[in-house]
Structure formats: C-alpha cells, structure tokens
Amino acid sequence: MANGVWHTRYGIEINLSLPDLGHPDRPDLLQEITASVSERDPQLLECLAHHHKRECLSESGGKSPWMFIRRGRVGGRRPLVASHLPVTHKATPAESAQHKATKERIVETAGRYGLEAEAEVPVGNRRSISDAVVIGPAGIRVGWEIQYHHLSPSSVHRRSASAVEHRLTPLWVANDRAASLIDRAPWVRVDDMPWKEIADGKEMVIRGGYRHLEVWKCVPSSVRHCLVSDGAGHCGGIHADWFVPALCLPERKPVHIEDLVLQSATGESVPVYMPNRGNGRAGRHMWVSADDRALWQELIGERTPLPTVPHEEEDDAITFAGQEVDRDCRAGEEGRFVSDSRPLRDLDQPTGGFTLPRMPVQRSREPTSVTPVERAAASAALGCPVWELGPCAGCGQLMRRYGRNAAMYCNGCRSVLNGR
Structure with a gap:
C-alpha cells in the first residue's frame, strides 16, 4: 500500500x-x-x-x-x-435514487407538519452541504445527513462538529449496521429499501439509534438481570439503562422516520451521548425522548445537557x-x-447503565433523609408517583406506601412476617 x-x-x-x-x-x-x-x-x-x-x-x-x-x-x-x-x-444509480427519495421524504414530511424545511443547505463556509435542514417552532435546527455508502470516520466527525458549530443538530441516517457513522455522531438506522418504496411512502421504521430509558429494582422477581453481578443474583439496588423499543419491557412501539422529523424539531426527542466506561471506545450516541433524558440527568446528577459533539474513538x-x-x-x-471487513456497529446492546447501590432507606421522618436522586430513581423503578412513596414499616426502604395497591411492608418483610 x-x-x-x-x-x-x-x-x-x-x-x-x-x-x-x-x-x-x-x-x-x-x-x-x-x-x-x-x-x-x-x-x-x-x-x-x-x-x-x-x-x-x-x-x-x-x-x-x-x-x-x-x-x-x-x-x-x-x-x-x-x-x-x-x-x-461512488454512489450507484440505485444509491443515489435512495438518497434523493429519503431527502425528499424528510422535507415533505416536515412541510406536512407545518415545519420550515429546505434541501441542500450550505453549512458555514459553504464547503459542506446538509442534505436537509428542518427548523422547529422554537428555532431548533436539525441537519439531516443521509449516508447510504461508506464515509470515513474523520469525515463524519468533521462534518458533525461543523454542524454543531453553526447551530445545527446533526442527524445522520444509515441503512447498514456496519456504517462507520454509527455512534460517531447522533444517528439512526433504517432498512435498506428500494427508492420507489421510499418515495411511495412505505413504512420507514427506525431500527437503530433510538432508545428508551428503563428503570427497575434488582430483586428476584425482576425480569431483568443485575447490571453489577454479571447477571448472577440480585443486588437489591436500582438499575437504569437504555434499550431499543423491541427490547423494552413491555415492548415499545417502533419509532418511524416521520416521528423523528417532527420530534427532533420540536425538542420532544433529543440526542444523548453516553461515554463508555473503560473499554476503549468513546461511547454511544442515541436519540431519546426529552422526558427520558431529564430523568437520566436527574438520576446521575447531571444538570447540564449531555454533549452531542462527536468524539473520535481510540480504535x-x-x-x-x-x-x-x-x-x-x-x-x-x-x-x-487495507480491506479488513468493517465490524458491525449497531448491535442493539444495552449501554452499561447506572446503578444506585440499593433501594434507599428512609432513615428518619424528615423528608430530606432521602435525596431527590434516590427518590426519583425509586419512583421510576416502582412505577408510581413520588408522592406515593414512603418507608416500609419493617426495614425502612422506600416502597409504594400510599395510593392504590399500597402496603405497610415491602415484599421482603412480608415474607419474613408470614414465615413466623
């Protein structure tokens, strides 16, 4: 070479x-x-x-x-x-037609929702062009980049950073699970469809890049495994992690490209960057609901927006x-x-998540004895409003103490009492 x-x-x-x-x-x-x-x-x-x-x-x-x-x-x-x-x-005629049909579909969808949209928009010094820019009612500007053939990671990084610099939220669209843009910038993956089906409005489901936050209590009755014990046993803590719709419990409805055209421009869906811990890769980019991001930021104690500017990876x-x-x-x-095969990058795997050591204990009757982060995590894990939380009469850990289906004792304490 x-x-x-x-x-x-x-x-x-x-x-x-x-x-x-x-x-x-x-x-x-x-x-x-x-x-x-x-x-x-x-x-x-x-x-x-x-x-x-x-x-x-x-x-x-x-x-x-x-x-x-x-x-x-x-x-x-x-x-x-x-x-x-x-x-x-060089894009084949079929790829060029796919690209053009997807771009037109995004612009037309935005128009149907009453959003301002334009195709082939110069960015910054006009040396790069965004395939489509959609502008929301509050001024959110989303720069859609349809990339159906290989692009180098450095190009993805450079173009995404330039978009952010010029107040555009980059949103890359791929149709290949090995696409180099995956997790190097905010992205989604759709099916590899003929251009005619895209132009005719056939359903375009987002297969990767959009996730939902799930919070659960790690107890034997939980259907999810423990994040800190390699799936063996249960730690009694509260776990939170991000899952694609099909792996949520219960399964969530799929997100379509039309949904994201609207929600990304209105701020209902937002990009999140999740740094990976100690495995050599920079992290993951994903689109999530604004409510899920707010809850995640509360759980991890992060009050500022998580970064969306892509980071170059160690590999x-x-x-x-x-x-x-x-x-x-x-x-x-x-x-x-130099033709080693490109690895699959869209693997649908959880991100590694976040864990509170165990269900928090109400140490006294003072409302400040449990932190807001612990209270938010318990509310999400138990699926009840914060005001229905209260201490177990036996062990003092937070449980659903008030409202419908409330009890005085948690399941663990009830098992002990019933066994006497």
Missing part, C-alpha cells in the same frame, strides 16, 4: 508512516491532506511514481494519478493509506510505523492490503 504522496501546492514529499509526516514545521498538514476531496483541490496530492516520471499503474490503467488519504484497517492497526482517485466509493487512532517512503505505484494493491 502507498505510504507516501507528493503535495503539489507545497512541493513536498509526505511520509504517511511518520507522526509528523516528515514535516514537523507544518502542524496542520494532517488535517489538510485528510480533508474530503470535495472540500479541497482534487489535484492536491499526487502519486509519487507519477511525480518522479516513473510508471503510474493507475494512470496507465485509464484512471487518475491524483490521490486521497484514508485510514486503513490491518490487523487492528489503523495506518494512513494513500489511494488513487477515483478509488473512493480510530492512527498507527505510525516509521517506515521509509515507498515511491513505487501501488495501484491495484490498495484494497488487498
């Missing part, structure tokens, strides 16, 4: 296997050469063999001597790789091998060396 290119504007040779690219005096060089070809001069980077008047296999094969830079994936390493244009994926970190530049043309070999 090619590990070097010629920079036509600066007149320099770039070694892609060195952390400074061989030019420590140019700290912005990496960002410049990895920019999307649509955002720079297509002839900025040249095949070294072509520049040195040697045989360029790509040019002799009727293709271009000009190049672009991408991250390869070889046995867990992520080297920078120079590839010839137009090696990048996307570039690997620099420190090799000598190979000045031979490697056209035709590029895919063979």
Whole structure:
C-alpha cells in the first residue's frame, strides 16, 4: 500500500508512516491532506511514481494519478493509506435514487407538519452541504445527513462538529449496521429499501439509534438481570439503562422516520451521548425522548445537557510505523492490503447503565433523609408517583406506601412476617 504522496501546492514529499509526516514545521498538514476531496483541490496530492516520471499503474490503467488519504484497517492497526482517485466509493444509480427519495421524504414530511424545511443547505463556509435542514417552532435546527455508502470516520466527525458549530443538530441516517457513522455522531438506522418504496411512502421504521430509558429494582422477581453481578443474583439496588423499543419491557412501539422529523424539531426527542466506561471506545450516541433524558440527568446528577459533539474513538487512532517512503505505484494493491471487513456497529446492546447501590432507606421522618436522586430513581423503578412513596414499616426502604395497591411492608418483610 502507498505510504507516501507528493503535495503539489507545497512541493513536498509526505511520509504517511511518520507522526509528523516528515514535516514537523507544518502542524496542520494532517488535517489538510485528510480533508474530503470535495472540500479541497482534487489535484492536491499526487502519486509519487507519477511525480518522479516513473510508471503510474493507475494512470496507465485509464484512471487518475491524483490521490486521497484514508485510514486503513490491518490487523487492528489503523495506518494512513494513500489511494488513487477515483478509488473512493461512488454512489450507484440505485444509491443515489435512495438518497434523493429519503431527502425528499424528510422535507415533505416536515412541510406536512407545518415545519420550515429546505434541501441542500450550505453549512458555514459553504464547503459542506446538509442534505436537509428542518427548523422547529422554537428555532431548533436539525441537519439531516443521509449516508447510504461508506464515509470515513474523520469525515463524519468533521462534518458533525461543523454542524454543531453553526447551530445545527446533526442527524445522520444509515441503512447498514456496519456504517462507520454509527455512534460517531447522533444517528439512526433504517432498512435498506428500494427508492420507489421510499418515495411511495412505505413504512420507514427506525431500527437503530433510538432508545428508551428503563428503570427497575434488582430483586428476584425482576425480569431483568443485575447490571453489577454479571447477571448472577440480585443486588437489591436500582438499575437504569437504555434499550431499543423491541427490547423494552413491555415492548415499545417502533419509532418511524416521520416521528423523528417532527420530534427532533420540536425538542420532544433529543440526542444523548453516553461515554463508555473503560473499554476503549468513546461511547454511544442515541436519540431519546426529552422526558427520558431529564430523568437520566436527574438520576446521575447531571444538570447540564449531555454533549452531542462527536468524539473520535481510540480504535480510530492512527498507527505510525516509521517506515521509509515507498515511491513505487501501488495501484491495484490498495484494497488487498487495507480491506479488513468493517465490524458491525449497531448491535442493539444495552449501554452499561447506572446503578444506585440499593433501594434507599428512609432513615428518619424528615423528608430530606432521602435525596431527590434516590427518590426519583425509586419512583421510576416502582412505577408510581413520588408522592406515593414512603418507608416500609419493617426495614425502612422506600416502597409504594400510599395510593392504590399500597402496603405497610415491602415484599421482603412480608415474607419474613408470614414465615413466623
């Protein structure tokens, strides 16, 4: 694979296997050469063999001597790789029709709801264009990005960060469970449908990227497993985690793309970023209801909005091998060396959640003896309003003490009393 290119504007040779690219005096060089070809001069980077008047296999094969830079994936390493244009994926007629039909459906749906919407909207310096922008009544601006073919993680990150900078909430749409945009920015996944079905209004269910918050008490009668004991036993605490609609208990109704067009613009559905804990990945992006996000923020004690700007992941970190530049043309070999299959990213798995150690105990008759966070968690876990909570007459833990189906003793204490 090619590990070097010629920079036509600066007149320099770039070694892609060195952390400074061989030019420590140019700290912005990496960002410049990895920019999307649509955002720079297509002839900025040249095949070294072509520049040195040697045989360029790509040019002799009727293709271009000009190049672009991408991250390869070889046995867990992520080297920078120079590839010839137009090696990048070019949308097929079917993909282009899918893209166009989805974009038009989003704009038309927004219009039916009385929302302001426009297709092909320039963002910022006009170097990038949002497929559709929908504006809600309170001024929320959602930038829809339909991406039905592969896009590099760095491009997803750059375009999403640019959207946020210009007061747009990015919302990426994929139809592939291995799409690189998944969990790198706010996203949803739909089925891979023929363009005609999209245009004719066939149901477009959101299969991934939208979740609901579930809160439960970890006791033997719970149908969900414990989050802190690897599913073995029950800790007596209160767990909260995010689930796709089909895995909720009971199962929730699916969310359709029309629902999200409206709810994202009105603020009823909002993006949330969930950092992962200690496993090397940056975290998860998902769309949730505003009520679920408010409850989650109360449970974890987070009062400020959770971040929506994407973070680059550790497994996307570039690997620099420190090799000598190979000045031979490697056209035709590029895919063979950097074609490790892309892993599935949309796995429908829980996020890891949050746990309160156990059901809080009312230590005294003073209302401040249980914190607001503990009271909110108990209310959600028991499925009753906060004002129906009260202490068990036996052990003092919060339970449904008032209202319909109330009792004086919790199930544990009743079992002990009945066994006497």
